[in-house]
Amino acid sequence: MVLRQAFIIGGSRGIGRATAVKLARLGFNIVFSCRSISREAEETRNAVVAAGAKCEIVTFDLADRDATVKAVEAVIEKSLPDAVIYNAGIARDNLLAFMTHDEWDDVIRVNLDGFYNAVQPFIVPMLSRKSGRIIIVTSASGQAGQAGQVNYSASKAGLIGAMKALAREIGKRNILVNAVAPGVIETDMTSELPKDKIMPMIPLNRFGSPEEVASVIGFLAAEEDMYIHGQVIAVNGGLVI
Ligand code: NAP
Numbered sequence: 001m002v003l004r005q006a007f008i009i010g011g012s013r014g015i016g017r018a019t020a021v022k023l024a025r026l027g028f029n030i031v032f033s034c035r036s037i038s039r040e041a042e043e044t045r046n047a048v049v050a051a052g053a054k055c056e057i058v059t060f061d062l063a064d065r066d067a068t069v070k071a072v073e074a075v076i077e078k079s080l081p082d083a084v085i086y087n088a089g090i091a092r093d094n095l096l097a098f099m100t101h102d103e104w105d106d107v108i109r110v111n112l113d114g115f116y117n118a119v120q121p122f123i124v125p126m127l128s129r130k131s132g133r134i135i136i137v138t139s140a141s142g143q144a145g146q147a148g149q150v151n152y153s154a155s156k157a158g159l160i161g162a163m164k165a166l167a168r169e170i171g172k173r174n175i176l177v178n179a180v181a182p183g184v185i186e187t188d189m190t191s192e193l194p195k196d197k198i199m200p201m202i203p204l205n206r207f208g209s210p211e212e213v214a215s216v217i218g219f220l221a222a223e224e225d226m227y228i229h230g231q232v233i234a235v236n237g238g239l240v241i
Helices: 014-025 039-050 065-078 101-129 140-144 150-173 195-201 210-222
Strands: 004-009 028-034 055-059 083-086 132-137 175-182 232-235
Touching: 004 014, 004 101, 014 028, 014 039, 014 083, 014 210, 028 039, 039 055, 055 065, 065 101, 083 101, 083 210, 101 132, 101 150, 132 150, 132 210, 140 150, 140 175, 140 232, 150 175, 175 210, 210 232
Parallel strands: 004 028, 004 083, 028 055, 083 132, 132 175, 175 232
Antiparallel strands: none
16 A cells, blocks of 8 residues: 555644544544644544654744744645645634624634645645545535524535535636534534534434544545545535425
8 A cells, every 4th residue: 555644733632532543544644733732633643653653743823924934834745645634613603793803813814825835835735746535624514504593604615615615716727625513523622512403403313423524534535536625525414305
């Protein structure tokens, strides 16, 4: 098997961790990012190494453009990844009527500006190499809208638009760009959601696991026979049909 490299932006926990382990099992060496080297990040690195891959952690805050570009350029200089997964994201839920400036700004800065900050530096090197996969983790909230999440839904819908436009820009150079849109997945992000209120909306009658999202990301990143491009693949148990 040819060893490849994947860069997972937001790989320390939840869906990012499951993706790191999945890609390690599929033969990728892993570089992942997070804000700081936490116990969670160490656990992810251990899990990746246990899966038989090399693992490096880089730290930066996606909302800090200069720091993000500097860190990403250092990753590229060492070795241009075959697959880039933009997974990091935050939620600061509130009804729009009561939403503070910070709740709006924080979500847009991390989820949407962070995409520009962290992914844009890869485009020219990937265009020169004429290969690559870019996978963006958006959300069912970006597809359907979710009350209480106007900021988050806007950022995730923005990522869908960005993914589609980018797919049109760079597909000719054999760079495949797609998005995965999870529904409600068991991670830190959803740990305080009222399960009893949400469950009736999910036809599969359960939350998803990070591994169930990671398997789709792994397919989009690793499968050789691939004609999927510019698409949003929903992983949501039927939440949005
Ligand atoms: P999570 O467990 O909260 O993990 C978030 C990841 O993003 C962590 O690696 C975190 O790093 C990183 N991150 C957050 N803010 C950052 C910042 N300012 N700069 C750099 N890195 C930052 O999230 P998750 O539930 O796995 O979600 C992963 C993605 O799936 C997100 O984009 C989320 O919006 C999306 N999603 C999740 C669900 C769900 O139900 N869980 C549903 C739909 C979509 P640190 O460890 O350093 O904080």
